[in-house]
Amino acid sequence: MRQLLLCLNALEGEIKESNYTRLCREKTILTVNGEFPGPTIYARKGDVVVVNVFNQGHKNITLHWHGVNQPRSPWWDGPEYITQCPIQPGGNFSYRIIFSEEEGTLWWHAHTAMDRDTVHGAIVIRPRRGTTYPFSKPHREIPIILGEWWNDDIGQVLADAISTGSDFQSSDANTINGQPGDLFACSGNGTFRLPVKHGKTYMIRIINAALTNGFFFAVAGHRLTVVGSDASYTKPFSADHVFIDAGQTVTALLKARRGRSNARHFYMASRPLATNPQATVDSSTATAVLEYVDAPAAPGDAAHGLPSLPAINDSSAAAAFTARLRSLASKGHPADVPRRVDEHMLVTVEVNEIACAPGEVCKGPHGNRFASSLNNVSFEMPRSDVLGAYYRSAVGGVARTDFPDNPPSPFNFTADDLPPELALTARGTRVKVLEYGAVLEVVLQGTTILGGDSHPMHLHGFSFYVVGRGTGNFDKRTDPAKYNLVDPPYQNTVSVPKNGWVAIRLRAENPGVWFMHCHFERHMVWGMETVFIVKNGKGPNAKIMPPPPNMPRC
Ligand code: C2O
Ligand code: CU
Numbered sequence: 001m002r003q004l005l006l007c008l009n010a011l012e013g014e015i016k017e018s019n020y021t022r023l024c025r026e027k028t029i030l031t032v033n034g035e036f037p038g039p040t041i042y043a044r045k046g047d048v049v050v051v052n053v054f055n056q057g058h059k060n061i062t063l064h065w066h067g068v069n070q071p072r073s074p075w076w077d078g079p080e081y082i083t084q085c086p087i088q089p090g091g092n093f094s095y096r097i098i099f100s101e102e103e104g105t106l107w108w109h110a111h112t113a114m115d116r117d118t119v120h121g122a123i124v125i126r127p128r129r130g131t132t133y134p135f136s137k138p139h140r141e142i143p144i145i146l147g148e149w150w151n152d153d154i155g156q157v158l159a160d161a162i163s164t165g166s167d168f169q170s171s172d173a174n175t176i177n178g179q180p181g182d183l184f185a186c187s188g189n190g191t192f193r194l195p196v197k198h199g200k201t202y203m204i205r206i207i208n209a210a211l212t213n214g215f216f217f218a219v220a221g222h223r224l225t226v227v228g229s230d231a232s233y234t235k236p237f238s239a240d241h242v243f244i245d246a247g248q249t250v251t252a253l254l255k256a257r258r259g260r261s262n263a264r265h266f267y268m269a270s271r272p273l274a275t276n277p278q279a280t281v282d283s284s285t286a287t288a289v290l291e292y293v294d295a296p297a298a299p300g301d302a303a304h305g306l307p308s309l310p311a312i313n314d315s316s317a318a319a320a321f322t323a324r325l326r327s328l329a330s331k332g333h334p335a336d337v338p339r340r341v342d343e344h345m346l347v348t349v350e351v352n353e354i355a356c357a358p359g360e361v362c363k364g365p366h367g368n369r370f371a372s373s374l375n376n377v378s379f380e381m382p383r384s385d386v387l388g389a390y391y392r393s394a395v396g397g398v399a400r401t402d403f404p405d406n407p408p409s410p411f412n413f414t415a416d417d418l419p420p421e422l423a424l425t426a427r428g429t430r431v432k433v434l435e436y437g438a439v440l441e442v443v444l445q446g447t448t449i450l451g452g453d454s455h456p457m458h459l460h461g462f463s464f465y466v467v468g469r470g471t472g473n474f475d476k477r478t479d480p481a482k483y484n485l486v487d488p489p490y491q492n493t494v495s496v497p498k499n500g501w502v503a504i505r506l507r508a509e510n511p512g513v514w515f516m517h518c519h520f521e522r523h524m525v526w527g528m529e530t531v532f533i534v535k536n537g538k539g540p541n542a543k544i545m546p547p548p549p550n551m552p553r554c
Helices: 154-164 315-322 386-391 521-526
Strands: 007-022 025-032 041-044 048-055 063-066 092-098 104-110 120-126 140-149 173-176 193-196 201-208 214-219 224-229 232-239 242-244 249-255 265-273 286-292 343-354 369-374 377-379 426-428 432-434 439-446 455-459 464-471 493-496 500-507 512-518 529-534
Touching: 041 048, 063 092, 104 201, 104 224, 104 249, 120 140, 120 201, 140 214, 154 521, 173 265, 173 286, 201 214, 201 242, 214 315, 242 249, 242 315, 343 521, 369 521, 377 529, 386 512, 386 529, 439 455, 439 493, 493 500, 512 521
Parallel strands: 007 048, 041 120, 140 201, 193 286, 343 439, 377 426, 432 529
Antiparallel strands: 007 025, 048 092, 063 104, 104 120, 140 173, 201 249, 214 242, 214 265, 224 232, 224 249, 265 286, 343 369, 369 377, 439 500, 455 493, 455 512, 464 500, 512 529
């Protein structure tokens, strides 16, 4: 891992409250520099970017650079109460975003409560100066951020769900670059339009910033060539739609060819994937427009119809897309998959319930509260940050270091009807400690408890190889033989199927305190997360950097 201390560019961000109108209703939202979605950060591989944040809003905030590994520098990673105390209203903090191996599309977002619904933006990481893309340079690059919009204040949505332990109120619209599009009467003028010219190639950097679900995305009359996922290149493949789980990115090339229609407008659209029929989801389709600025205006001007997208519950379409992702694994972009494993973990990913306290009214399953867990531990947020405590050798004051390597008792994880007792879980702040340099394999096992769901599991501080995936229960005798150790995708967020499992591998060469959680916000609020502490190794290049002097206090 290289150490970089050069500050190549700086960005100043103000967290503000701004008025926005969507769906005919005005509300105040949190923004960065008054923009929604927020500003794009452009960098080159290996840069260090300094972001000075001034909190002019009325609530605590932190920012996270999703998918940036921050080598040895967890202080600037962002998750509240994991690596820092939040920046209080009126306060400020300077983040250093330390890019190392990442090249591709990432994004940044708030990592407090549910504020990332409006506080987010793209991160574009271009090749180092003097190097280029592993394909011809596109004419232009455009971030396409898939998101969600609530008419109600997001803080209220969260407070309502927490007060009764119920499911979350669904969003009122899905969005593309902040707008739901023409299918919503009030969005006509604001619909995102991408101007293109016939014959040119555009790189679209698609980011799923939604809080609730994965998305299918497609462009009418056009195919996409997928060239990257998260911050790494993939073997190119052509697809008529892509699937992106929450937190993930897909980089694709779009060759602008009007075809015979000579039309000027083509719709792009995103549609959610909802794998649990009991969960409340906003099923609306969001649209944006690809506009040929060099086409004759009329007649052939009638907007093309919507692109065809898989059905909202078509998890096999999502799985089929995901299965096509392969690392580029070329000379310039090698895959370096660990062959030998030091630590094995099998982690069940569960939506659960927690008993309703006496005298409380709970509106979750069976009169209890919704909860969720990893290996049946429902993570309880500490009140001050784990990183600071760990650095002062006082981690025992905030967490227990006994997160289990296996589920407490094995069961048929993906059976059709599981006994209701299995749904119960208990809270705890339990973390997993790893030796520096250990190779870790984690099998994330989906479960059908309370109907089951898919889960985009995200790890801070690392990208990992997704070496295997399958349906049903992971079988440690037969499944590892089928792993791809040659060109597996290299990601920071992996989609764990509802009735299946995925296996990821990484080298614990980044000392620090790193959060792992489901990127569905309600699952995270309910406790579907844990923390990895990677110890220092030998020598100065294997140790956590000292904290900056201005860390916010709790
Ligand atoms: Cu994109 Cu912990 O987050
Ligand atoms: Cu989840």
